Amino acid sequence: MNRVRLALLLLLVGPLACAAPPPAVIQPVVPVVPTVLPTPVAAATAVPSQTPLINPTAAPTPEPSATAVPRPVWQNPLDLAMRDTAVSANAAFYSLLPENSGLWQFVAGSFWHPIALAVNDTTAFLLDGGRVLALDMRRSTPLTVLLQPGDVVENLVVQEPLDLALVGAELLVLDRVGDVYALDLAAKTWRLEQSLRPIGETSSHYFVALGHDAASGDVRLRLETSYRYAQTFFADGRQRLWSLPEEVLPVDISGVADQVYVLWRNPDRTATVALFQETMRLAAFAPTVAITQPRQIVATETAVYVLDQAGQRLLSLQPQTGALQAVVQLPEVTTFAATPAGDQLVLAGRDRLYFWQQPENGRFVPAGPILTAPQPHDTAVWHSPLTYTWPISGDYLDLTPRDLQMPGAPRHYRLGIHEGTDFYWANGTPVYAAAAGTVIRATVDYERPSQITFDYRRAENIELSYTTPENLDFYRGMQLWILQEDGFVARYAHLSAIAEGVEMGTAVTAGQQIGLIGNTGSPASPRSETEDAHLHLEVWLDDSYLGQFLRPIETRELLEQRFTP
Numbered sequence: 001m002n003r004v005r006l007a008l009l010l011l012l013v014g015p016l017a018c019a020a021p022p023p024a025v026i027q028p029v030v031p032v033v034p035t036v037l038p039t040p041v042a043a044a045t046a047v048p049s050q051t052p053l054i055n056p057t058a059a060p061t062p063e064p065s066a067t068a069v070p071r072p073v074w075q076n077p078l079d080l081a082m083r084d085t086a087v088s089a090n091a092a093f094y095s096l097l098p099e100n101s102g103l104w105q106f107v108a109g110s111f112w113h114p115i116a117l118a119v120n121d122t123t124a125f126l127l128d129g130g131r132v133l134a135l136d137m138r139r140s141t142p143l144t145v146l147l148q149p150g151d152v153v154e155n156l157v158v159q160e161p162l163d164l165a166l167v168g169a170e171l172l173v174l175d176r177v178g179d180v181y182a183l184d185l186a187a188k189t190w191r192l193e194q195s196l197r198p199i200g201e202t203s204s205h206y207f208v209a210l211g212h213d214a215a216s217g218d219v220r221l222r223l224e225t226s227y228r229y230a231q232t233f234f235a236d237g238r239q240r241l242w243s244l245p246e247e248v249l250p251v252d253i254s255g256v257a258d259q260v261y262v263l264w265r266n267p268d269r270t271a272t273v274a275l276f277q278e279t280m281r282l283a284a285f286a287p288t289v290a291i292t293q294p295r296q297i298v299a300t301e302t303a304v305y306v307l308d309q310a311g312q313r314l315l316s317l318q319p320q321t322g323a324l325q326a327v328v329q330l331p332e333v334t335t336f337a338a339t340p341a342g343d344q345l346v347l348a349g350r351d352r353l354y355f356w357q358q359p360e361n362g363r364f365v366p367a368g369p370i371l372t373a374p375q376p377h378d379t380a381v382w383h384s385p386l387t388y389t390w391p392i393s394g395d396y397l398d399l400t401p402r403d404l405q406m407p408g409a410p411r412h413y414r415l416g417i418h419e420g421t422d423f424y425w426a427n428g429t430p431v432y433a434a435a436a437g438t439v440i441r442a443t444v445d446y447e448r449p450s451q452i453t454f455d456y457r458r459a460e461n462i463e464l465s466y467t468t469p470e471n472l473d474f475y476r477g478m479q480l481w482i483l484q485e486d487g488f489v490a491r492y493a494h495l496s497a498i499a500e501g502v503e504m505g506t507a508v509t510a511g512q513q514i515g516l517i518g519n520t521g522s523p524a525s526p527r528s529e530t531e532d533a534h535l536h537l538e539v540w541l542d543d544s545y546l547g548q549f550l551r552p553i554e555t556r557e558l559l560e561q562r563f564t565p
Contacts, residue, residue, distance in 0.1 A: 096328060106353075132171075155465070214338075214342065242281070251295070270291060273304065399421065399556065415462065433512050443478050480498055546559070
């Protein structure tokens, strides 16, 4: 291993750590809602008045902080393109600013890149780095951890929470492996609502988003990406499905009053919002605004909100037609939520919560459980000065269109999580180094295990309900690890051969042949040397893989930026 590069990297980004205190009692609070609408940002072209972004109602003044501190402020320079989008659609334009919104500033490292947020009349719940966090909405108390990887719910080890939603008096949490956990907010106890971790009727299901119907007490929503469908389901097992177009990538789901809104990405990398009701998609709902880099959707009775442009923009769409009502320019927001009544928006970014239309609601929040750098869900960590070459050659090279073959997908046969990207190509196809670096591991003496060995490993996975690190390494088969010049480690797995002269300590160049595609380590390998042949490529920083604790769409965008077409 190149110790110098590793040392430099650690000096730049610091150690990886995760403090995790036990869950604390959730304290009831009184909701804070806006009293006035903000004045739209001035524009060169007048923006006509439209339906308010949210409906204001009277509200009590937030409880003052125990210690008087300066009110936190921020900047959000005007984006002319966003303003022009609003102008061209005859919609309102706003910019999130200290004059129209409040800010709660948390201690650095409180949360790096939250990917889900839910609020009720008492508490805000965030999902960051696999941790489900709770925050008292009225008092400046530290965040508390309610659930995190490694916890146990009904004898199942929590692996990697991906989304959350408030449904009635419960907080639901979706694990990447398919499980849904439920927290009784009154009793403060967790239960397993549903487990789809093992192979069931299907062997490759992958739920990427969880939601709820804002007007119903017990309707759950779920979005599946392998078979591409939206689903409503109930605790008693009842469900309804809507099929999505075959070529799209599902991103998020939300609903209100028996109407289900689905956000997906198209093959041309634009995004679509569709409305489903009863048994069909409603053609009357047809947004015309261009949506890119989609992240999240939240439906209320007065607006359908879409977070796009990687968190830089919030769109307000008319719920029946999809007409653009308003455009809101945001400062580095990664997730947002509406209150149960739909009359308040709360937005989250790194170490910050923004409260739309509450400029008086600003404070500093004391320290809670801190995560130190580098964190795998900090997308900036994965930026590289290198452009990677494709590890295989051929016509029409591109990333797989299936989320199931990307990092973070479930692997039901071993009750675990996929940590790399699959490139399906013929057995024996040459494999090339994606970037220059030094070989730090090469299993040149690999021998194919027997079926008995595979059966033993699987039995162990089933007994533990997850894949141990030792078993996961076993399933990679013949592999080659390269410490790249950008400081990341690339792991090439399932190889049928390693190129002659490539061994521990060998320096390789980008595009150099390093091995051949195979199926070693895969469950099919004991009965065939060619079945299920593919290259499995992982990118690692320390003990974390690229894609860990991120939305599938974010992982895909990071890899798209990394590879040349």
